[in-house]
Amino acid sequence: MTATQLVFDPFSEEFFTDPYPTYRRMREEAPVYYSDEYDFYALTRHEDVAAAFKDYETYSSARGIELSMIKKGGVPPESKSMIFMDPPEHRRMRSLVNKVFTPRAITALKDTVTELIEYHLARVDTSQFDVVADFSALFPVEVISTVLGVPAEHRQQIRHWVDASLHREPGQIELDETNWEAVHQSGAFYYNLIQERRKQPQDDMISGLIAAQVERDGGGTTRLDDIEITGFATLLGGAGAETVTKLVGNAIVQFARNPDQWQKLLDDRSKVPAAVEEVLRFEAPTQYNVRYSLKDAHLHGVTIPAGNAVFLLGGSANRDPDAFTDADQFNIDRDRTEAQNLGFGYGVHSCLGAALARLESAIALERLLDLMPRYEVLWDGCKRVSMTNVAGWSNVPVRVLP
Ligand code: HEM
Numbered sequence: 001m002t003a004t005q006l007v008f009d010p011f012s013e014e015f016f017t018d019p020y021p022t023y024r025r026m027r028e029e030a031p032v033y034y035s036d037e038y039d040f041y042a043l044t045r046h047e048d049v050a051a052a053f054k055d056y057e058t059y060s061s062a063r064g065i066e067l068s069m070i071k072k073g074g075v076p077p078e079s080k081s082m083i084f085m086d087p088p089e090h091r092r093m094r095s096l097v098n099k100v101f102t103p104r105a106i107t108a109l110k111d112t113v114t115e116l117i118e119y120h121l122a123r124v125d126t127s128q129f130d131v132v133a134d135f136s137a138l139f140p141v142e143v144i145s146t147v148l149g150v151p152a153e154h155r156q157q158i159r160h161w162v163d164a165s166l167h168r169e170p171g172q173i174e175l176d177e178t179n180w181e182a183v184h185q186s187g188a189f190y191y192n193l194i195q196e197r198r199k200q201p202q203d204d205m206i207s208g209l210i211a212a213q214v215e216r217d218g219g220g221t222t223r224l225d226d227i228e229i230t231g232f233a234t235l236l237g238g239a240g241a242e243t244v245t246k247l248v249g250n251a252i253v254q255f256a257r258n259p260d261q262w263q264k265l266l267d268d269r270s271k272v273p274a275a276v277e278e279v280l281r282f283e284a285p286t287q288y289n290v291r292y293s294l295k296d297a298h299l300h301g302v303t304i305p306a307g308n309a310v311f312l313l314g315g316s317a318n319r320d321p322d323a324f325t326d327a328d329q330f331n332i333d334r335d336r337t338e339a340q341n342l343g344f345g346y347g348v349h350s351c352l353g354a355a356l357a358r359l360e361s362a363i364a365l366e367r368l369l370d371l372m373p374r375y376e377v378l379w380d381g382c383k384r385v386s387m388t389n390v391a392g393w394s395n396v397p398v399r400v401l402p
Helices: 013-017 020-029 046-053 067-072 089-101 103-107 111-121 132-134 138-148 153-164 179-197 206-209 226-257 259-267 269-283 354-371
Strands: 032-035 042-043 128-130 214-215 221-223 287-293 297-299 302-304 308-310 373-375 391-395 398-400
Touching: 013 132, 032 302, 046 308, 046 373, 067 287, 089 103, 089 206, 089 214, 089 226, 103 354, 111 138, 111 354, 128 132, 132 138, 132 214, 132 226, 132 354, 138 153, 138 206, 138 226, 138 354, 153 179, 153 226, 179 206, 206 221, 206 226, 214 259, 226 259, 226 269, 226 354, 226 373, 259 269, 259 354, 269 354, 297 308
Parallel strands: 042 308
Antiparallel strands: 032 042, 128 398, 214 221, 287 308, 297 302, 373 398
């Protein structure tokens, strides 16, 4: 009997539906996986992925963090933002926004986040609604665009652009015309907003970035230009809109499959933050980030030569039984000190918005516990997104049970 060939295809239907059996085989059979079809390497074991996230001198972000960009030879100048930079440039850019996202600064946003969440939940049909389409898709973009300073009437539009720019059909690697159109429209929108804020600054992040000074390579300091500020806004708007949406949808699916865990939350609300961490570990909204190898890397008897795309599969690392006991079990009470949860990445690029994401997700779960202590997912209506490196659902209809 011949074993089935091990194929990891990040653009396949199978990947979007259930990548975990493939991850298991990759960790066991090919910890340094090579894809003949697309010509990339992939790391799946927790210790390898964590080490690679930290080693930016070997695994660079500067050529992009998805395959198509790396294959094209880099990030187009108009799309440049700190997620596509290595230190020291990355550190200088990140320090401009770090203080807006400290846990203390985020705590100050708690009332705004709560209001937005309550506003949207007050509008759902409380007997049956779609947790993602009617709720979790709507509020995160409003939170982050409030921070940026996007006027209220344009906030949902940002989400439609982000969705359209990330959408991929199975097998589609390159951005198509619809993807590009969304990228350009949102870029033009931010560019115009920056011009307005230059004339009339307000108490928002775009005005803050206009006023900021950044150190340059040569040693001097200058202000950011329009393209750089547009890059920040696009990155934050995108990262802030998509991922929490997915986390909340993934949570409601996992709790439906594990009702005893939902009951634990109903019994003890202090477990909500731990539940958020477990969803992030078990079914991370960001399954992978891609890097470009700047030098040869040797591991498990294989050499990844310099000049290659390398997938860092955090989604697999978080299910590695060598890192987590009963890794394939969804357990909100698990010992969180066993290993680093890689759901927010790790190292210099680890998620800037982690504190905000935790706050939003925890409040959303709290309110959903109030609204639907007992619920069932209407599985036939569930639909997964097919997006580049974002995993989750676009539709999770639920019926609230008496
Ligand atoms: C559950 C929600 C979220 C998840 C799972 C998530 C995940 C991640 C991951 C895995 C990375 C690392 C990327 C890399 O190494 O290449 C990252 C970076 C980043 N995230 Fe998040 N994120 C979430 C929410 C947010 C939110 C709400 C914001 C909004 C502020 C945000 C902003 C960013 C930014 C700006 C970066 C780039 C940081 C850098 O390059 O230094 N994220 N995120």
